[in-house]
Amino acid sequence: MLQSYFKIAIRNLLRNKVYTAINITGLAIGVAACMLIFLYVKDELSYESNFSKADRIVRVAGNIVFDGHKDAFAVTAPPMLSAVREFANVAHATQLANTDKQTIWHKGQVFTEENLLFADSAFFSVFDYELLAGPPATALDAPRKIVLTEKLAQKYFGSVEAAMGQTLKLSRDSYVITGVYRDKGHSHIAASGLLSLATIEPNLPEGAQDQWFNLNRYTYALLTSNNQLAAFQDQLNVLAANKVNPWIKSNKINAVASFIAQPLKDIHFDTRFEHDLTPQGNISYVYIFGAVAVFLLLIASINYMNLATARSAKRAKEVGLRKVVGADRGQIICQFLGESVLLTFIAMMLALALVQIFIPSFNLLTDKQFSSDFFLNREFMAALLAIVLLIGVVAGSYPAFFLSSFKPADVLKSDKQPRSGSATMRKALVILQFSISLIMIIGTIVVFTQMRFLKNADLGFAKEQxxxxxxxxxxxxxxxxxxxxxxxxxxxxxxxxxxxxxxxxxxxxxxxxxxxxxxxxxxxxxxxxxxxxxxxxxxxxxxxxxxxxxxxxxxxxxxxxxxxxxxxxxxxxxxxxxxxxxxxxxxxxxxxxxxxxxxxxxxxxxxxxxxxxxxxxxxxxxxxxxxxxxxxxxxxxxxxxxxxxxxxxxxxxxxxxxxxxxxxxxRQYRAEEKMLTVFGYFSGLTILIACLGLFGLAAFTAEQRTKEIGIRKVLGSSTGSIVLLLSKDFALLVLVAVVLASPIAWYGMSHWLQDYAYRINLSWWIFALAALLALLIAMATVSFQALKAAMLDPVKAIRAQ
Amino acid sequence: MSKEELVIDTQNLQKKYVTDTVETTALAGVDLKIKRGEFVAIMGPSGCGKSTLLNILGMLDSPSSGSFLFLGQEVASMSERQRAKLRKHNLGFVFQSFNLIDELTVEENIALPLAYLGFSKSETEKRTLQAMERMGIAHRRNHFPQQLSGGQQQRAAIARAVVAEPALILADEPTGNLDSVHGREVMQLLSELNEAGTTVVMVTHSPTDAEYAHRVVNLFDGQIVTENLNIKRHAAELL
Known part of the structure; x- marks a missing residue:
């Protein structure tokens, strides 16, 4: 039985090449985009997970309320380290400090290193980097010691072994290389090398060890277990109340300090604190990307649903016959679901190929380094198969339930044309597709306009030249x-x-x-x-x-x-x-x-x-x-x-x-620029997939109305009026989509613009432009089919029935 | 006539179609009894309810009221699922427009009922081959329906109808789309099947085709108006 389903499915796909191509292309683009988005989202969500004790590491951040004005800092003062080390639930604590950009003189050449950090000797007890050479406990325990990443060791000395014990001349001091570690990536600590913090400790101004306002240290603590966060926070509160705020008061400063235990894994998306080591990720982009992935799949699935039900008349006889010879409804449903899963599977294979082609561009777009063999792991494969099944079932369910409802007595009569599915349902789905596309188009125009505004705005100084x-x-x-x-x-x-x-x-x-x-x-x-x-x-x-x-x-x-x-x-x-x-x-x-x-x-x-x-x-x-x-x-x-x-x-x-x-x-708008590009590409894709579906539907409508067109032409209708006749229904759908999409896009984009103190107005022309664009693209798609039908010889058209 | 011998037994069978404004009566109380091994032709002008009756007898449609016993079981009140089960074990259909699945070869089309009955692969192959040979289309087994003549297509359709050896074959104008030579061939095949013991109910416009039947039921405005025994056929059998 399965074999017969499979054969029929394959033969049907081959027989209807245009229809198959539309469905497979749409789904493949959708699935490929989804895979890329999946990679991005997974990557964004996996920051700091390379540290085995990530669940137990917290950073101490601080709030200072001064004169009613609150400042939040990722940095704390040097004495925070000894204070935290006294907490009962802290196994180890360490501090980092920023360096300026360092010039390195090496073998007669001059280099610049931007990502060096100062770290104390407990660093490797908290962050379990693998040391390829050197003792972790003492590698940073004295002034002018440096631990390099493997990459930096190779850059300057060719190998890990050759680097050990050598001296590197930096801007202010010379440092002895006491260790080499392997960078784990995927962390807000993106250092290419670590300088011993002891080097700058003596430079602290007198009394700085009690100076709670000298905010220049990143303080991390490794808790004894991962359920100690609340207890740690309590101790920070006690510290602020009993030690830090009394100190502030004794210095006659009108401020109140409080401290926050920030779990390591939260740092990447936590934008509350100033002066962080590296720029934060933006969780909104993760949500936006995720939504876009769902949109793309939805639009591609709708194509399948619409084309499958529109063409259902052609499958009606088969359904009727299968029922006559003994198939029950369940078996018919299974058959059609199987077909959509098969189609999705083929689309998925194509999608994998597309991803291979586009992964370098995607890396460029997102500043990530995804390798092209990402899918060669069990987890991803399982996720992919699950997605195929899901889309197959979602896209296939409506056609399957619809087709399986045919009564053999109705569809097997040669003089009766079976229904082609609910036209209302198809129209509703097209409206949904175009609404999504329009939201994306409006979003792109808004982001583009805001970007242009940001770049051309009068800043109060002349930034050019x-x-x-x-x-x-x-x-x-x-x-x-x-x-x-x-x-x-x-x-x-x-x-x-x-x-x-x-x-x-x-x-x-x-x-x-x-x-x-x-x-x-x-x-x-x-x-x-x-x-x-x-x-x-x-x-x-x-x-x-x-x-x-x-x-x-x-x-x-x-x-x-x-x-x-x-x-x-x-x-x-x-x-x-x-x-x-x-x-x-x-x-x-x-x-x-x-x-x-x-x-x-x-x-x-x-x-x-x-x-x-x-x-x-x-x-x-x-x-x-x-x-x-x-x-x-x-x-x-x-x-x-x-x-x-x-x-x-x-x-x-x-x-x-x-x-x-x-x-x-x-450069401050790089995130927006990236978002603009991504939005641009993906809105292009949604409209492309939606138009593929529209193309198929238009072909179907033209075919269905062949006789009507013939009669109209015999009665003297012009080609133009027939094109108009066939196109105006689709234009109406797009216009309804405009009405639906505009308020949603308006709401979403005003929300996005809230992030800017200086922003554009969401004027009517943005929506009008998007509507016009969508309408033009849709009409271009439809009129091709309409024109083809309208140019047909009327005699042929009438005879076709 | 004992109840067990009856394949079909309907009493006061009615079928009404109701649309928004109009109620159409397709069957207005049909009492029909068909014995095992009979060949019955149903005749009548267009719109008299022939096809409706055949669809109900074939369990493709349900009556609005009345009783329909199939092999002694009441069908009128059965669910679609129960009817499907009964259908696939007992009925074979032959249509005017053949209704072969275009995407399947002749052999695959014929094997389809066996697949839904859950036959093994070897049994399916054996029975399919037998059916094809009996209908004289084994040489066309790997062709698709469009590659065959009308007569060949109808023979393939009959092969499909008999492959599961049903108790009853329902034929809806089986020669309607065929020329006279191929039509005669098809009627000959149905006749042979009937002689071998299969009950056949056939709707037809053609008096020539009706001559192959034991009995002709004439329908008019949804009611049986006359029932004629086919003397020629009975005589032939008696001889």
Whole structure:
């Protein structure tokens, strides 16, 4: 019996090639997209799972409420380590600290390493990386020791063995290689090497071991068991209440601190905390991708349902006959379900091939490294077979139940045309398909428009034509001589102005505690600070709203003046800010009282997700991180070359690294850009699959109405009016879909736009454009079939019945 | 006539079709008894209810009221599933338009009833071959229906109807789509089957075909108006 089902299924598929191709292509695209999405989602959800004790590792994060304003940090202060180690349920605890970008001099060559971290000797007790060489317990127990990843060891020394015991010269110090470990990947700790934390411990300012506001350590604890999280949190609460907050009070700071035990596995999607080691994943994208996968499969399944029921008239005789010779309804249902499962299985094989082709592009799109043999494991195979069965049964169920309901007495009469399934049901399904496609199209247009808005928005500074040169850290002699290169660069007429600044837009700012004049008294406030020089404001093209810029000739500006933005003036309630008193508290200089010299117009320091925050621009010409040069758009390559030449004379030790401010700033929108691309591709796919189905349905309708078309033509109807006749029903379906999809898309996309402080309006034209696009594509699809039917010789058309 | 000898026994069989506005009576109280081994032809003008009667006798449709005993069992109140079971064990159908499955070969078409009856592969092959040989189409076993002439298709359809050796064969205008030569061939085959013991009920327009039957039942407006014994056939059998 199975054999007969199988034969019939195969012969049916071969006989109806167009129909088979539509179904298989649609399903294959759907299944392939699903596989890729499955890979992405699984990957996103499996962060930190490579650590065997991941369930027991927590990170201590902190909240500081200051003046009603809450800040949440992924970092804590150095004393957190010893405090946590005293907790009863902590087996081990370790701390990490960030480093700046490091220059490495090796065998006469200069390299840059960005992903080095400081770690203490307990690191390998908490995170079970496999050490390929070196003792885990002591590899990081003393100053100037470094443990490399296998990759880095091979990069510099060719092998693990050759690296051991060697010395590597970094920006500030030379380090002895005391270990090599294998990176596990898939962790927020994406270090390429670990420097011993003991190296920088002596550099801490005096009394820093009790300094609870020195937020520069990532603190991790390995709990004794995985049910100790609540108990650990309790102990953190006790620590905050009994030790940290009393310390804050004793220092007369008006703030309250609390700590949060963050399970290791939650870190990847937990966006609450600032200053994390690596950028967070976005759980919304996981949901969106998942939804898109379901949508694609649904649309492809609907094609199958619609085409199968539309064509059911052709299978009616077979059903009737099988019933006559003894088949019961269950057997017929099984047969048709079997057919849809078979079709899905063929589609799945094709999908596997498609995935092989597209996996490199998908890797590029998602910044992941999926290998093309991902499916060669039992888990995936089982999931795949389950999906095939699921789609087969879902897509096949409606046709199966419908077809099996035929009464033999009805369908076996030669003079009676059996029904072709419920046209209403088919229309409803087409509307559903187009609604989904429209939601995707509207989403794509909205994301695209918002992206264009973000990139072209007036940021309050001129981000174009600013070349930014990275000044190597730790080389104070270089920084002291910066005026030399500044002068050299200004000799080039293409360079209009140069600044040496520590902070630039697009980078997280430091937050500082200040005293600000409030009704004649000085009150504590925290504010974001940018460390700038005399030329920062003109080079950036930031406009003054009141007062003046810093002036080299006014010596009191250096410690006695500050510039704030309009938001800061508003926030501090200053109607006339010029001359207001501010006390800057910096550990290096001690407290220094300053007056407001000027107010700059608001400019966006960070992405347009956030509103402009109060910012204080502090004059610190001695601490430069970047050289900013405003260059003219003409002869740009020549100007860049000029800067490079000047730099190589100025600093022969470091290779010059540069970027452009606009690109750097727009990098903050990479997640959105990726989402736009993904959305674009997938909405293209949904509309493609939906149109495949529409193409099939249009062919069916044209075939079914052949006689009508013939009679109309005999009576004098034109080809155009027949095309219109056949197309208008489909156009109506698309229009209904527009009505259904628009509010849903509006709701979803307004929700998405909530993430931006600066955003586009969801104007009517977005919806109109999407509707027009969908309508055009649908009509192009349908009119091909309609035209074919309309051009048929009327005699043939009539005879066909 | 004892009850056991009856293959079909209907009393006051009625069938009404009801649409939104119209009620059509297709059968208005049919009493029909058919004995085992009989060959009965049902005749009458178009729309008189012949096909409806045949569908009910073939358990493809159920009556609106009345009683229908098949081999002594009441069928009128049976579920679709029970009827399907009874059908596949006892009935064979021959249609005017042959109704072979286009996607299956002649042999596969003929073997289909055996598959639903759960016959073994070897038994299926044996019986299918016998049926094909009996109908003279064994040489066409691997052809698809469209590759055969009408007569060959109907022979394949008859082979399918008899392959499971049913007690009753129902034929709905079996020669309606055939020329006279092929029509005669088909009637000859049905006649031979009947002589071998199979009960045959046939709906026909053709008086020539009706001559092969023992008895002709004339239907008009859903009622049996006359029943004629076919003297020629009875005489032939008596001789």
């Amino acid at each position: 600013i070349m930014v040169v990275d000044i190597p850290v730790g080389d104070t002699t270089l920084i002291n001589r910066l005026s030399v290169i500044n002068q050299k660069l200004l000799q080039n007429p293409s360079i209009s102005n140069v600044s040496n600044s520590y902070s630039i837009p697009g980078q997280p700012l430091s937050r500082a505690l200040i005293l600000a004049e409030q009704n004649g008294k000085m009150e504590e406030k925290t504010i974001d600070v940018m460390f700038v020089d005399y030329d920062f404001i003109p080079v950036m093209g930031i406009e003054m709203a009141a007062g003046r810029n810093y002036n080299r000739n006014m010596h009191t500006d250096l410690n006695g003046g500050v510039i704030i933005n309009e938001a800061a003036a508003r926030w501090l309630g200053w109607k006339d800010p010029i001359g207001k008193k501010v006390v800057l508290s910096t550990s290096a200089l001690g407290d220094s009282q300053a007056k407001v010299l000027g107010v700059v117009k608001d400019f966006n320091v960070s992405s347009l997700h956030a509103e402009v925050q109060p910012v204080l621009l502090q004059l610190t010409p001695q601490s430069a991180g970047y050289l900013l040069a405003r260059i003219s758009p003409e002869n740009q390559p020549a100007t860049i070359q000029f800067v490079e030449e000047q730099w190589s004379q100025f600093d022969p030790k470091h290779p010059m690294e540069y970027f452009f401010m606009d690109e750097f700033f727009d």
